[in-house]
Amino acid sequence: MDTLAKSSNINPLIAEEDGPPAILVIDDEENVRVLLQRALEFGGYKVFAAENGQEGIDLLRKGSGIHVILTDVMMPVMDGLEVLGEAQKIDPDVEVIVLTGLGTQESAIEALKKGAYDYLQKPMNMEELFLTVQKAMERHRLTRENQAYQKNLEAIVEKRTAQLTETKTFLQSVLDSSWDYAIIAANLRGNISLFNEGAVRMLGYSQDEINGELTKTLFPPGKKNGSGPFGVDSSKLMPEQVHQCEGIFNSKSGVLIVVSMSIATLTDKSGKVIGVLCIAKDISEQKKLEREIKKHTENLEQLVEERTLELSSRNVELEKTLKHLNEAQEQLVSSEKMASIGQLAAGVAHEINNPIGFVRSNLSTMTKYTQKITGVLEAMKEKLSNDEEIEQMWKKQKISFILEDLDELLSESYDGTNRVATIVKDLKNVSNIDRSQIMDSDLEQALDSTLNIVWNEIKYKAEVEKEYAGIPSVVCNPQQVNQVFLNILVNASHAIEDPPGKIIVRTVKYSDNEVAVEIQDDGMGMDEETRSKIFDAFYTTKEIGKGTGLGLSISYRIIREHGGSIEVESELGVGTTFRIILPVGK
Ligand SMILES: Nc1ncnc2c1ncn2[C@@H]1O[C@H](COP(=O)(O)OP(=O)(O)OP(=O)(O)O)[C@@H](O)[C@H]1O
Ligand SMILES: [Mg+2]
Known part of the structure; x- marks a missing residue:
């Protein structure tokens, strides 16, 4: 039977340990009981049979896997309704089908009210019996299945709840820790x-x-x-x-x-x-630290800045001191040099000045005397023109020539002493260091004086060409400016390696209130490196003893102090021009 086969398809979840689903048949009428037992066993069910309610209940208590109870209503000892009540107490899932006979329908209705699954009327229709049993079985199965599901669900929920509680506790402890x-x-x-x-x-x-x-x-x-x-x-x-x-x-x-x-x-x-x-x-603490570090850094920076400033101002001071020292050293060397030259020159000039004075005066007197003697001799010769002996002597001694030459010799000597006097004067002019004062000076005259002084140095090296523009006089310290001219002229002369060279001394009206003195030579010239260093103190290319390397640095300072400037144009192997530009200063 199809329905039976289906009903035996028990869900494994609710499979009872004690075999296939069992039915308990309770009826005091043996024939009914046996009929039902056989029929149901034939239908594939395991069947227990009891002849009264008490016996049935005892069987149920034993737990023999009874799912459905078929019980007569009217029985001795314990009727069907009591069986129903007891059975529900023992196993609330068990399905109870009551069997009613004629006159017991009310009890059946009562049973249904109390929870019986269904009722069957005797005499029973077998098909109806199986259908009802099968449905009861199905309901029992579903109830169990439902319970199992519920149990399972509860277990899952319980497990999940435990897990969640654990997770929550863990998270809470993480959060709280x-x-x-x-x-x-x-x-x-x-x-x-x-x-x-x-x-x-x-x-x-x-x-x-x-x-x-x-x-x-x-x-x-x-x-x-x-x-x-x-x-x-x-x-x-x-x-x-x-x-x-x-x-x-x-x-x-x-x-x-x-x-x-x-x-x-x-x-x-x-x-x-x-x-x-x-x-x-x-991060309050961290921020505080950061602020402190920033403050410290700023303090440090300020300190460094202050120290740097202090150092740089010290440096400037040191540089100034060094410059002063250098200048003082230059000045010392220069003034010593000039002082010794000056003293020597002044001494020489003084010594020469006296003898030259009386030599010149004597020469002047001698010229007058000679003129007188010449006049007397000429007159005597005129008077004694017939005296052969005198005539002979006059001719032999070449008196006429002597008298003529004497005049010339005296005049030349006089010129010579004049020149010596001029040189002495120039020497005094240039070397007189005590007279270092500012005055209106004729630079062309100053150049002439200086040229005279250095003439001995220059004359074997070069011819000097003068190109004077007739510049206005300049307010300056002539001794110092002469010193500049002297150094540049000597340098020009030193630069001429292949004599005779040429030195051009030029004066130029440079601008409305400036004049320039140019000293140009055709000497060896300078390369760029040398040219860039010539104004440095102690820079010299000359052999030891010939140059101290101070000339141009002193010259530069002197001209700068006069508010002027020095320019240099030079080409290696061609020559050099120094241009001294001075304000007229009036
Ligand atoms: N007209 C020139 N031609 C070529 N080189 C020159 C000329 N004038 C100066 N110099 C170069 O410049 C250098 C510096 O000149 P500076 O007058 O300062 O010193 P110095 O002549 O060497 O020594 P000092 O003048 O102290 O005796 C010279 O040694 C030389 O090399
Ligand atoms: Mg020099």
Whole structure:
């Protein structure tokens, strides 16, 4: 039978340990009992039979896998309704089908009210019997299955609950043990839903008093905060993105705390943003340290700056001192040099001046005497023109020539002494270091004087050409300016390696209130490197003893002190021109 086969397809979840589903038949009428037992066994069921209610209940108690009870209503000892009540106590799942005879329908209805599955009327239709039994069996199976499912579900729920509790405990302990971090969650309206121990510690609120409050409670009042939770605009809150920022929390006691915040969104299963999680770390101490470090760094920088300034001003002072020292040294050397030259020259000039004075005066007297003697001799010769002896002597001694030459000799000698006198005067002019004073000076005359002094140096080397423009006189210290001319002329002469060379001394009206003196030579010239160093003190290319390397550095200083300048044009192997430009200074 199809239905029977199906009914025996027991769900393994509810399979009883004691074999196939069993039916308990309780009837005091043996023939009915045996008929039912056989029929049902034939239908594939395991069947227990009892002749009264008590016996049936005892069998049920033994737990023989009875799913369905078929019980007569009217029985001695224990009737069907009692059996139903007892059976429900022992096994609430057991399905009870009551068998009614004529006159017991009311009991059947009563049984149904009390929870019987169905009733069958005697005499029984077998098909109806099997159908009802099968349905009862099915219901029992479903009930068991349902119970098993429920039990299983409960077990799963219990397991999950345990897992969740464990996870929650774990998470709570993680959250709470994160002492250094305030972990705060809020919904999108900003109501706080999670506030860990770290947050409690940092902000002083208890979890109870802060839960449900708005996150803006945690920030200083009046501060301009964004519209969303934790002051972040909701538009900035993208799922799976962490917003990093720094902020200031206001603790319950009003202490401001600088925090670095990581703000992330909380999403539901579908990925919809439902809230915000903020993990904040107190960085007040770190900020304080940073500020202190910055202050120290600034202090240090200032200190370094001050020291640098101090050092550089010291450096400037040192440079100044060095310059002064150099100049003083130059001046010392120069003045010593000039003083010794000057003393020597002044001495020589003085010594020469006296003898030259009387030689010149004597020569002048001698010229007059000679003229007188010549006149007397001429007259005597005229008178004694017939005296052969006198005539002979006059001719033999070449008196006429002597008288003529004497005049010339005396005049030349006189010129010579004049020249010596001029040189002596020039020498005195140039070397008289004591007379270093500012005066209106004729530079062309000064050049002539200097040329006279250095003539001995120059004359074997070069011929000197003068190109004087008749420049106006210049207010200057003529001794110093002469010293410049002297050095540049001597340098020009030294530069001529292949005599005879040429030195041109030129004066130029340079501008309305400036004059220039140019000293040009066709000597060896200079390369760029030498040219760049010639004004440095002690720079010389000359052999030891010939040059100190001070001439041009002193010259440069003298002209600078006069408000003028020195220019140099030079070409190696062609020659050099020094141009001394001086303001007229009136
Ligand atoms: N007319 C020139 N032609 C070529 N070189 C020159 C000329 N004038 C100067 N110099 C170069 O410049 C150098 C410096 O000249 P400076 O007059 O300062 O010193 P010096 O002549 O060497 O020594 P000092 O003048 O002290 O006796 C010279 O040694 C020389 O090399
Ligand atoms: Mg020189």
